[in-house]
Amino acid sequence: MSEIPILYTYFRSTCSARVRIALNWKQIEYTPFFINLLKNEQNDKEYIAKNPNHSIPMLSIDNIDIAESTAIIEYLEETRPQNPLLPKLPADRANVRRIMNMIACGIQPLQNPPQLALFPLEKRAERARTVISNGFDSLEKVVAKTAGKYSVGDSVTAADLYLYPMYHAAQRYDVETKNYPTINRVFGELNKLEPFTKAAWYNQPDCPEKLKTKNQL
Ligand SMILES: N[C@@H](CCC(=O)N[C@@H](CS)C(=O)NCC(=O)O)C(=O)O
Structure with a gap:
């Protein structure tokens, strides 16, 4: 190892x-x-x-x-x-995995470049915005019940690893993030944590300098 x-x-x-x-x-x-x-x-x-x-x-x-x-x-x-990234209680773990799967299976794949490429170029951003907005409509209702300070309770869990970059994609495609108060609040908390911001797209060495401004993901 x-x-x-x-x-x-x-x-x-x-x-x-x-x-x-x-x-x-x-x-x-x-x-x-x-x-x-x-x-x-x-x-x-x-x-x-x-x-x-x-x-x-x-x-x-x-x-x-x-x-x-x-x-x-x-x-x-x-x-x-x-x-650890998984809580101790099975019920909390189930909530973490529920959120992970909602994003990993229900949102991200539908706005992945090969899927967007099925649409004409001028329609792709709109398609991504629709997919993420629809996903966030459901996710907000779930997270509103599970969240404390973070997506599930008051400790960072694997669910937050999925929510944080998905929110960046939402910003990229001009999703109305203000429609999602819990998701917004949790993102704000995560954005205060160095392991998250260090992993953000704009802090990666392969991100071209000219893109390193907000919403240029
Ligand atoms: N289920 C996979 C999805 C991986 C995936 O879709 N990755 C994207 C980037 S986020 C990708 O490599 N897309 C290939 C492409 O754009 O051609 C995972 O969770 O790792």
């Missing part, structure tokens, strides 16, 4: 951001390997030999390559239990 893990990541990728936050939260040092989705580097032969799903993130750690952000985060939780 001594080698520094390598995270295949892209600054814009919300799924990569989840893992960046998990690594920061657990204080695990890692080396980023940048995969530029705009240059289709996720399709490079060498990369798809390791991850045939043509997607990021992937984490090379403990001599294995793990793709899928949830699989990575659960692996980290199981092998590096410091600064």
Whole structure:
């Protein structure tokens, strides 16, 4: 377990951001390997030999390559239990996983570039805005019941790793975030935490300087 893990990541990728936050939260040092989705580097032969799903993130750690952000985060939780991301009580865990899945299965995939590419160029932003708004309409109702200071209760959990970058995507596509008071408030709390802001898109070395202003994700 001594080698520094390598995270295949892209600054814009919300799924990569989840893992960046998990690594920061657990204080695990890692080396980023940048995969530029705009240059289709996720399709490079060498990369798809390791991850045939043509997607990021992937984490090379403990001599294995793990793709899928949830699989990575659960692996980290199981092998590096410091600064836990899952609560103790099964009911709280279920709420955390519910929120993770709402975002990972019900929102993010529908606004992923290959899905947006099914729409004419001028309709893509609107499509992403609709998908995220619809998802947030439901998520707000769920989080309004589970949240304390953070998405589930008063401690940071894996649910927050999913909510934080999804909110950035919402800002990017001009979603009316003021319609979601609980999501807004939780994002504001998370935005005060260094492991989150350090993982944010605008703080990534592969984010071009000219994009590093608000809403340019
Ligand atoms: N379920 C996967 C989704 C991975 C995914 O969709 N990643 C996006 C970036 S957030 C990607 O690589 N998209 C490929 C593309 O845009 O062609 C996960 O949670 O890791």
